[in-house]
Amino acid sequence: xxxxxxxxxxxxxxxxxxxxxxxxxxxxxxxxxxxxxxxxxxxxxxxxxxxxxxxxxxxxxxxxxxxxxxxxxxxxxxxxxxxxxxxxxxxxxxxxxxxxxxxxxxxxxxxxxxxxxxxxxxxxxxxxxxxxxxxxxxxxxxxxxxxxxxxxxxxxxxxxxxxxxxxxxxxxxxxxxxxxxxxxxxxxxxxxxxxxxxxxxxxxxxxx
Amino acid sequence: xxxxxxxxxxxxxxxxxxxxxxxxxxxxxxxxxxxxxxxxxxxxxxxxxxxxxxxxxxxxxxxxxxxxxxxxxxxxxxxxxxxxxxxxxxxxxxxxxxxxxxxxxxxxxxxxxxxxxxxxxxxxxxxxxxxxxxxxxxxxxxxxxxxxxxxxxxxxxxxxxxxxxxxxxxxxxxxxxxxxxxxxxxxxxxxxxxxxxxxxxxxxxxxx
Numbered sequence: 275x276x277x278x279x280x281x282x283x284x285x286x287x288x289x290x291x292x293x294x295x296x297x298x299x300x301x302x303x304x305x306x307x308x309x310x311x312x313x314x315x316x317x318x319x320x321x322x323x324x325x326x327x328x329x330x331x332x333x334x335x336x337x338x339x340x341x342x343x344x345x346x347x348x349x350x351x352x353x354x355x356x357x358x359x360x361x362x363x364x365x366x367x368x369x370x371x372x373x374x375x376x377x378x379x380x381x382x383x384x385x386x387x388x389x390x391x392x393x394x395x396x397x398x399x400x401x402x403x404x405x406x407x408x409x410x411x412x413x414x415x416x417x418x419x420x421x422x423x424x425x426x427x428x429x430x431x432x433x434x435x436x437x438x439x440x441x442x443x444x445x446x447x448x449x450x451x452x453x454x455x456x457x458x459x460x461x462x463x464x465x466x467x468x469x470x471x472x473x474x475x476x477x478x479x480x481x482x
Numbered sequence: 483x484x485x486x487x488x489x490x491x492x493x494x495x496x497x498x499x500x501x502x503x504x505x506x507x508x509x510x511x512x513x514x515x516x517x518x519x520x521x522x523x524x525x526x527x528x529x530x531x532x533x534x535x536x537x538x539x540x541x542x543x544x545x546x547x548x549x550x551x552x553x554x555x556x557x558x559x560x561x562x563x564x565x566x567x568x569x570x571x572x573x574x575x576x577x578x579x580x581x582x583x584x585x586x587x588x589x590x591x592x593x594x595x596x597x598x599x600x601x602x603x604x605x606x607x608x609x610x611x612x613x614x615x616x617x618x619x620x621x622x623x624x625x626x627x628x629x630x631x632x633x634x635x636x637x638x639x640x641x642x643x644x645x646x647x648x649x650x651x652x653x654x655x656x657x658x659x660x661x662x663x664x665x666x667x668x669x670x671x672x673x674x675x676x677x678x679x680x681x682x683x684x685x686x687x688x689x690x
Binding site: 301338 | 552
């Protein structure tokens with residue numbers, strides 16, 4: 275097997291699957307320095323967003339530890355070939371599971387977790403809100419978004435992805451999707467948000 | 483544009499500009515009624531965000547670097563994910579390595595051979611001890627000290643087994659390299675004695 279260490283600018287251009295394959299090949303070739311370099315790009319590339327996502331879901335004092343656990347689990351599974359689908363999606367599924375596991379453990383050992391509400395008044399710490407079903411409810415936020423997205427057809431999902439999450443203007447979305455008008459984009463985005471609000475808080479429909 | 487739209491747009495702009503983009507800071511700016519919706523949208527946006535560009539200066543000394551150090555020892559060694567798991571479990575249990583070793587030796591009934599236990603345990607954390615040789619009795623005792631099940635520790639030790647093709651994928655090749663070039667050289671005093679009679683401590687750590 276021939277393994278060729280890559281310079282940084284080429285590592286930067288690799289997709290996740292290619293980067294993981296590079297790390298695996300570097301290991302198999304005994305090029306551990308190159309494998310480490312690949313790991314640096316992969317871990318650094320996702321760690322901050324994993325931290326950010328967990329900071330929405332769990333108390334601040336456990337975010338770093340849980341982010342570490344999620345990254346290690348996801349990379350190990352990708353490395354072993356036991357992960358499912360593309361790495362980024364798999365990683366964020368593991369992030370969700372890690373947050374769920376945290377609350378399960380906290381239920382078994384109540385004193386382990388300092389609930390966000392215990393930080394009330396402390397600067398920079400998110401308190402008990404937002405509450406969907408208590409703190410554990412925040413764990414499911416992304417899943418709720420995905421469920422709501424699934425209620426739209428493929429073309430409309432693409433509109434929502436581009437307009438809401440990629441923050442393209444309605445005009446830019448129309449440039450990318452045949453037969454779409456600015457008004458249609460606005461209507462689809464509005465329907466998505468209405469459905470999302472209703473799913474997150476069924477009482478919200480009464481407020482509209 | 484609603485408050486949620488505006489805050490999401492501001493969040494996305496800060497995130498793309500490489501700023502802190504701390505979700506909690508933005509959530510505190512939303513009204514309680516809108517907070518859950520904003521949290522869901524930020525969470526879903528982050529799960530879609532591409533891998534961040536590597537930055538050497540930011541990486542140095544970061545939590546990402548520590549994770550990479552642990553994963554490097556894991557992929558270079560023979561102990562699966564133990565280098566990424568055991569130090570964290572020990573930290574979370576609030577135990578220094580010397581304290582854990584003392585309690586572990588006592589729990590195993592080999593308190594009079596603490597130095598030897600220390601050497602083996604150090605090898606476990608560094609990924610230098612073949613995981614398959616470690617006995618269930620040892621893992622059970624260790625698990626009770628750090629709050630993990632025997633099964634969790636066993637599965638972590640089995641992870642990352644080399645599966646690729648090529649000459650360097652052979653475990654023996656890694657074993658030689660790992661022992662010759664440990665990522666963090668153990669203190670001489672912590673090296674387990676490899677000479678002398680096989681005893682109960684060897685059986686616990688290498689006899690399975």
